[in-house]
Every structure is written in structure tokens, then in C-alpha cells.
Amino acid sequence: MAFAWKAAGITYNRYLAVAARVVRRSLKEGPRLQAERRGEMDLRFAKWQNGKQGEVKNLSEANAAAASELAAQEAKSS
Known part of the structure; x- marks a missing residue:
């Protein structure tokens, strides 16, 4: 099988993220800490709107807020 990540049902980007995390965790303590810092993203x-940039937001925080709002709306409608 040429593409195991496809058979597993994940995207290539997710496959790369998992592989990178495995490699980082296999390193010795000093290089591992440096590699883990490089792996973090923000x-x-x-x-x-109308040619003007709005407020700059953190993507993970915005996603968490949107998920909690959606959960609250679903709870109200139930």
C-alpha cells in the first residue's frame, strides 16, 4: 500500500504533523525541547470589511469560542 495515511482516513498535513511529533518525542532532552518549541504555531x-482590517484574533481561541457558542445555541434549542 503506497499511501497508508489515505487508508487511515487522514489528510497528508495531519500525517506530517503526527510524524513530526513522533520524531520530536524520540530525541534526547536538549534537542527535544528545542524541536518542540519550533513545532509550536500561533x-x-x-x-x-470595506478595505479595512478588523481585529487580529488567535485562531485556536476563536475556534474554541465559536464551539462554545454553538454548544450553547444547541442547548437552548433542545
Whole structure:
């Protein structure tokens, strides 16, 4: 089987993230800590309206807030 990640039902990007995490965890203590810091990401986005940039937000925090709002709306409708 040429593409095990496809058979597992994950995307190539997810496959790479898992592989990178495994390699980082297999390193000795000093190099492992440096590699783990390089592996951290902080994604931000901003909504643009009428040619002006809105507030810059952290993607993970925005996703968590949206998920909690959705859960609250579903709880109200039940």
C-alpha cells in the first residue's frame, strides 16, 4: 500500500504533523525541547470589511469560542 495515511482516513498535513511529533518525542532532552518549541504555531487571522482590517484574533481561541457558542445555541434549542 503506497499511501497508508489515505487508508487511515487522514489528510497528508495531519500525517506530517503526527510524524513530526513522533520524531520530536524520540530525541534526547536538549534537542527535544528545542524541536518542540519550533513545532509550536500561533495562527492568527483578521476579518476585512470595506478595505479595512478588523481585529487580529488567535485562531485556536476563536475556534474554541465559536464551539462554545454553538454548544450553547444547541442547548437552548433542545
